[in-house]
Amino acid sequence: MRESGIIKRHGDELIIAYRIMDIAFIITTILIASYLYTGVWNIHYVLATSIAVVSYSVLAELLGVYNPSLASSLRQTIAPILLAWLCAIGFVLVLGFGFKITDQFSRVALSCWFITTPIFLTSYRFISNKVRASARGDSYTQKSIVIGATPAGLALANEMATRPEHGLKLIGVFDDRSQERLSSESPQATISGSINDALEMAKERNFRHVYVALPMEASGRIKQIINHFSDSTARVYIVPDFFTYDLIQSRWRNVGNIPTLSIHDTPFYGMSTFVKRLEDIVVSALILLLISPVLFAVSLGVKLSSPGPIIFKQDRYGIDGKKIKVWKFRSMRVMDNGAEVKQATKGDPRVTKFGAFIRRTSLDELPQFVNVLQGRMSIVGPRPHAVSHNEEYRKIVDKYMLRHKVKPGITGWAQINGYRGETDTVDKMEKRVEYDLNYIRQWSLWLDIKIIFLTIFKGFVGKTAY
Structure with a gap:
């Protein structure tokens, strides 16, 4: 009896690491600043740090700092990081004045904390992106193709071509329909060859990633294509054509090991x-x-x-x-x-x-x-x-x-x-x-x-x- 595989989430490890590192830097910078300048670390500093950690974590989550689709781009996360930190500091100051404990803090230590923390939060992400880009140095590991000039396939191809932070280099879009037919249906579509051409290229290791983006009703054809690519070392991915539906707050949810996708959902969770x-x-x-x-x-x-x-x-x-x-x-x-x-x-x-x-x-x-x-x-x-x-x-x-x-x-x-x-x-x-x-x-x-x-x-x- 064949056992079904388990679909695992990709990218969670990086997001978890970013969350942990953010909290660590917020705590470390205030510890260093307070000890170097005053040598004091009391309950007031603990309270201020706790408020900053909680408020920053909540706001960063809401602003998309930990969104897997954005986390790999420093350009897209730097503004939300700075805004979340600014609001977090605002909470600290408001509560400090409200409870009349601001005289318990060193202004120099707090100023250093306020200024250096966002520098560290953005700098280590920059270094992380460079390290991961260096690890992808082999151009073969980045080369990718898309099977199917569907709306989802063309959108994916455009994402690869315009967003280098994904670490994927687009080789081309392959489809069995002629360029003339596709031009009348999708003027922006440019075809690099047929699906058989893509299969031959895969056998010669001309690329590493294959994204199959055919319509969902073509399940038989999709299965056939996947079987053909099993005669290569390419990594094969399916691009579900969910965008044929009118998605409202769509999100993945696992029921046990079975992944499901909500089509109409509320934005308010957790x-x-x-x-x-x-x-x-x-x-x-x-x-x-x-x-x-x-x-x-x-x-x-x-x-x-x-x-x-x-x-x-x-x-x-x-x-x-x-x-x-x-x-x-x-x-x-x-x-x-x-x-x-x-x-x-x-x-x-x-x-x-x-x-x-x-x-x-x-x-x-x-x-x-x-x-x-x-x-x-x-x-x-x-x-x-x-x-x-x-x-x-x-x-x-x-x-x-x-x-x-x-x-x-x-x-x-x-x-x-x-x-x-x-x-x-x-x-x-x-x-x-x-x-x-x-x-x-x-x-x-x-x-x-x-x-x-x-x-x-x-x-x-x-x-x-x-």
């Missing part, structure tokens, strides 16, 4: 979940404190404008499609929360005069900062729609329900790009969903900060907010 929740708590608490006079004034205005409660609670879909209660200042004389909810339109008679003002300026949504503290919503995310609207649009807008892979937000990528307020046509809703899904695909802490910043200038007032 540390990113913690950071997102911390961002929500800190920002919402600060905003609620600052706007408390506004909340009181709007509450009074709602109460005086028409009879009824000040706060209107409406059912919406939250993360994973679970129903949540979303709070708003009441802006209408009615409170629709049933199977049918009509969107507000221009001149809607249900909207009070004061309600029209708070809807136009988004003041009606301020109670949702309480929802954020409760954990039902987030500061940034797709805007929540009434349940009846969800049930309507999920049937006519492709991938509509994928918006619920994250918590709904008070503001979002769609809102700052002009898709706020009434969505009276399917086209408008499709554009809003498009922006929402792009936010989920590209999520980062810095994207959230950008959206919050832009919301201050153009996200609160809109012509389509009735």
